Amino acid sequence: MAREGARSKDSAKPGIKEVAAVAGVSPTTVSRVLNNRGYISQETRDKVHAAMERINYTPNDIARAMLNGRLNLIGMIVPFVSSPFHAQVVQAVERTLAENGFKMLLCNSANRPDLERSYIDMLRRNMVDGVIVNSLNIGAEAYAEMGLSLVGIDCDLGEGSVQIASDSYGIGELATRRLIDDGCRRILCLRSNSRMRMPANKRTDAYLDVVEQAGLSALVREVEFVKPDDEKGAVVAKILDENPDIDGIFAGDDTMAAICLNVMKQRGLSAPDDIKVVGADGARRTMTFMPDLTTVRQDIDRIGELAAQSIIALINGDNPESNIKLPVELIEGKTA
């Protein structure tokens, strides 16, 4: 009874039922007007619209979803939205989704398998219609078991899913070749320590191929990507100190490139004079902050756009291309 009082007529959001009462018709008729389904006389239509206006009615997508089993909701899992690459992807995905009447549930996995697992559970419970995954830290089966539409950005989610990635091998190839063409003989390749088999690892593969092909010896080091930037810097510093002959660095991504440049500066080394540095990604914000960085740019907006379009296509039962590879481009800066 306290409850009755709590949501007295006006306080609770009105539903289709209230609209019906005000308009003097049945709830079904209101639903018909809302969805333009079946026959409705103009007179009734007007009455209903007036009623909706009068009591400030908003349809409830949640209730709708329970019936037709579709909420038009997409889960998006990234390691960190604060990373320039992922931030730009997320923004592009969200824009494209919104333009098509979909919404996005954002998840930051922090590259932690336990978090990623609990996000998967959360997404299932919330009836998402599909999931876009940016960085895998657990087996793809965990996703497959959801029985939902799946799009992997830079990762393979298996049978029936769509995979979107830049030409990772091309990234490694362009970057490494650029350094060699510049005269580097001892090139350090930095990579994240992911155990997962991701296309991004092909960057390293390409580096190895190109370096070998040039008759040089390889030098690959891993940096844990969960660490804060300054700790990564310490790792880089150690590597540089231990290998004073390094004259070129393929940093793996632009953030690592920035970290390398910072460490170098602390040691009185400058790019490109002492060591040449090439990054990868070329996010818009990154380029504003570091316009001089030599890097290999991905078409990040396109990746996000395609991811969104693909997941929508999958949900609609269409057959989108299942393995999209986007070209990359070397951006000439002043660090190599």
Add this chain to the structure above:
Amino acid sequence: MAREGARSKDSAKPGIKEVAAVAGVSPTTVSRVLNNRGYISQETRDKVHAAMERINYTPNDIARAMLNGRLNLIGMIVPFVSSPFHAQVVQAVERTLAENGFKMLLCNSANRPDLERSYIDMLRRNMVDGVIVNSLNIGAEAYAEMGLSLVGIDCDLGEGSVQIASDSYGIGELATRRLIDDGCRRILCLRSNSRMRMPANKRTDAYLDVVEQAGLSALVREVEFVKPDDEKGAVVAKILDENPDIDGIFAGDDTMAAICLNVMKQRGLSAPDDIKVVGADGARRTMTFMPDLTTVRQDIDRIGELAAQSIIALINGDNPESNIKLPVELIEGKTA
């Protein structure tokens, strides 16, 4: 009947009903087990858990929400997630929400009033329990009308809402004073062109006060924040060309500071020798990319954390502090 076939037993996700059937109890009992409500024997509890395990049951938060009117969902509106400041806020908000069992619906308003309005509508339809707004482009009434819990970051959403902001006046004060102490006599202040009355505008107020107090003349210019970075650069270039006596710039935020530095470099001007530049925000990623930038740092993580905690408190009917102002800190770099 084709329908019956389409979702035959196994294909559709099992509900509480299926669990009940397998466990040989009633749906109510299953619900009781799930929510630990009422008396249940250990035996029954085990049977139910086994059944859930067996048919791979996941509760449906959506259905739950329809009953108790609470979905534990928060709408978050930012202009662009790709901006370093907003990306870091969003990340902190999401982490804090997730830790408390809430989820986030992300919206990129692009600072467009029409988009912001349609997002509000979307959020209402999706039964969000509260909204966190980062940048207002429409009247706050539009939010108040939702009748939901509201938290404004750097903006006032009116009666009953919580407002969280850095000490904006302090930002302008520290930056401007720093430039004056450094000997600047002609200081340009850049600001966005927002028509809204936001706390962030106090940065300019402080600039005006400090400049006047020092007996200098003010020079404030607006830059449309919706434009891409290179167009902003063109605006800055024009300002610099028209005012060759400028010897210091309070850029408003770090991105503008970066743009200023880029334009200066194109013109053969360097910081701090020719023109001193101070930014504002000090996002983590920004500092990695531009470690030499002199800026005023906000505690962005804390802002996000507080925003999330505040909205949860509001939803729970608690009484969180309604106007939180966070201290800022001058970061000494090499551009001033």
Add this chain to the structure above:
DNA sequence: ATCAACATGTCAAACGTTTACATACGAACA
């Protein structure tokens, strides 16, 4: 025997929608 108290579980209504089915009316057709 009777009654309260506890332990366990079932039933049915509710949340805000959609939709298959039924009803009702007039007009056109044979």
Add this chain to the structure above:
DNA sequence: TGTTCGTATGTAAACGTTTGACATGTTGAT
């Protein structure tokens, strides 16, 4: 005069849960 169609509306079941009211059984005290 009946059959069929086109139009306009209402009824009730369903979606997957939760929950208050109720039913049944078992103890133990009176």
